[in-house]
Structures are given as structure tokens and as C-alpha cells.
Amino acid sequence: MKHFAPVLAIALALMWLLMNDTVSTGQVVLGILLALLLTFWSAKLRPLRPRLYRPQLAIGLLWTVFVDIVRSNIAVGRIILGLVGERSIRSAFLDIPLELRDPHGLAVLATIITSTPGTVWVDFDAERGLLTLHVLDLRDEEGWIRTIKEHYERPLIGIFQP
Amino acid sequence: MSGVELPLWAAVPAALLLVASGLLTVTGSLGLLRLPSFQARMHGPSMGNTLGCGCMLFASMFVSSAIVGRPVLHEFLITVFVVVTSPATAMLLMRASIYRARSKATSAGNEVVER
Numbered sequence: 064m065k066h067f068a069p070v071l072a073i074a075l076a077l078m079w080l081l082m083n084d085t086v087s088t089g090q091v092v093l094g095i096l097l098a099l100l101l102t103f104w105s106a107k108l109r110p111l112r113p114r115l116y117r118p119q120l121a122i123g124l125l126w127t128v129f130v131d132i133v134r135s136n137i138a139v140g141r142i143i144l145g146l147v148g149e150r151s152i153r154s155a156f157l158d159i160p161l162e163l164r165d166p167h168g169l170a171v172l173a174t175i176i177t178s179t180p181g182t183v184w185v186d187f188d189a190e191r192g193l194l195t196l197h198v199l200d201l202r203d204e205e206g207w208i209r210t211i212k213e214h215y216e217r218p219l220i221g222i223f224q225p
Numbered sequence: 226m227s228g229v230e231l232p233l234w235a236a237v238p239a240a241l242l243l244v245a246s247g248l249l250t251v252t253g254s255l256g257l258l259r260l261p262s263f264q265a266r267m268h269g270p271s272m273g274n275t276l277g278c279g280c281m282l283f284a285s286m287f288v289s290s291a292i293v294g295r296p297v298l299h300e301f302l303i304t305v306f307v308v309v310t311s312p313a314t315a316m317l318l319m320r321a322s323i324y325r326a327r328s329k330a331t332s333a334g335n336e337v338v339e340r
Contacts, residue, residue, distance in 0.1 A: 081299050136249060136276040139268055143256040154265040177312035180253070180271040183264075183319050184312070197319060199260075199268040 235291035
């Protein structure tokens with residue numbers, strides 16, 4: 064039982080029900096059964112178990128990410144359509160020192176950054192804690208670092224680290 | 226599906242969302258043509274992946290909920306799968322481009338100036 068991950072099992076069961084678009088008794092039983100079996104079978108593949116310290120922070124993070132994705136869609140769209148006037152676009156790499164160390168938190172951060180148009184995750188140096196991004200329109204380096212740290216890193220530290 | 230009359234509250238937002246989704250995705254794909262370097266071109270298509278896809282899924286939710294007469298939400302799963310899978314390819318491409326730039330620079334006997 065020491066490998067059992069309740070959050071994963073619940074998420075899998077909910078996904079099963081959502082995928083089948085039903086809450087009939089048969090599917091609920093089948094979903095729970097599948098979720099339990101898959102959780103047990105996959106436990107060996109995930110030797111590192113995430114611990115959620117403050118999962119409630121995820122709600123605010125989700126909203127921030129949504130707003131940022133909408134805003135960066137507009138920003139990238141303007142650049143592609145040439146609506147930024149005569150200003151030249153400088154796409155470049157950017158190094159950000161991180162305090163986040165939890166591998167699950169880093170994985171979520173990578174997903175957020177890469178999903179947001181205008182930024183792609185390039186590399187993370189675990190020894191120095193240095194994250195490298197590629198930014199499409201790098202104007203204000205300090206501003207980007209502040210955004211990444213305050214919008215995403217701080218809530219992720221709260222969720223995954225004590 | 227033919228012969229089903231869509232109520233206005235579903236048809237209007239669904240139509241607007243579909244147009245927005247199309248425009249966003251076309252703009253993002255246009256980035257593949259217009260942006261100057263490989264790394265810059267990585268950023269365009271993620272517009273279609275995020276908001277383009279999202280608008281389409283919301284339109285689908287409106288229409289299917291109106292037709293069935295109860296909330297239909299399994300489109301959310303598509304968002305989840307896209308979000309979980311697409312960064313993996315993006316990062317792989319990015320790393321490959323950096324590796325190529327590095328090996329080119331080394332084979333030419335130059336110092337690697339840019340990563």
C-alpha cells in the first residue's frame with residue numbers, strides 16, 4: 064500500500080467518467096476499478112512520489128496561466144501580423160535562476176512555459192538551478208524574470224515544496 | 226445531426242468562437258512563414274495549440290450541450306491531453322535545433338557564441 068497514490072487514482076476515475084460522458088453505476092464501478100489497477104501498475108514506473116503541500120494554490124495558478132495564455136496569444140499574433148510598428152523583434156535566450164527544485168513542480172513549470180505562446184523551455188541546469196528559456200520578443204529581461212518567478216514559480220513552490 | 230434546430234444562445238457564441246479559433250490558428254501558422262529563425266518559428270503554432278484549440282472546444286461544448294439538452298464537458302479532456310503532450314515535442318525540437326547549431330559551429334572550427 065505504500066505506493067498507492069490517491070490523487071492519481073481519483074483523477075483517472077474522473078477522466079474515465081468524463082471520457083464516457085456518463086455517471087451510470089456500471090461505468091462508475093469500471094472507472095474506479097481501472098483507476099485502482101492502473102495506479103498500482105504504474106507505481107513502479109514512478110519511483111518519485113509528488114507530495115502536495117498546498118494544492119489550493121493550483122486554482123489561482125490555473126487562472127493566472129489562462130490570463131497569460133490569452134495575453135501572449137494576442138502579443139504573438141500582433142508580432143506575426145506585423146502590428147508592432149517599426150520596432151524590431153529580438154528573439155533570444157534568457158537565463159532565470161530558480162528556487163524551485165521539486166521535479167514535479169519543474170515539470171509543471173515546463174508545461175506552462177512551453178504552452179504559453181512566446182516562450183519555450185530550453186534547458187534546466189539542476190546543479191546551478193538555472194532555467195534557460197527562448198523568448199520570441201525579449202524587450203525587458205527583468206520583467207520576464209519577475210513574471211516567471213511571481214506568476215508561476217512562487218505558487219509551484221507553495222504546492223510542491225514544504 | 227441534420228434537422229436539429231440550434232437555439233440562438235448556443236449558435237451565436239459557437240459561431241463567434243469558431244471564427245476566433247480559425248483566425249488565431251491561421252495567424253499562428255502564418256508565423257511559420259513570416260518569422261525569421263527556426264527558434265522564433267517555434268512560437269507561432271502554439272497559438273493554435275492553446276487559444277485556437279480552446280475556442281474550438283468551447284464551441285463544441287456549446288453546440289453539443291444544446292443538442293443533447295445537458296452539459297457536455299468531455300472536450301475538457303482534449304485540452305488536458307494537448308497540454309500534457311505538446312510541450313514534449315516543442316522541447317524536443319528546441320533541443321534538436323540547439324544541438325544542430327552547436328555541431329555546425331564545432332565542425333566549422335568556430336567558438337560557440339550563441340547557444
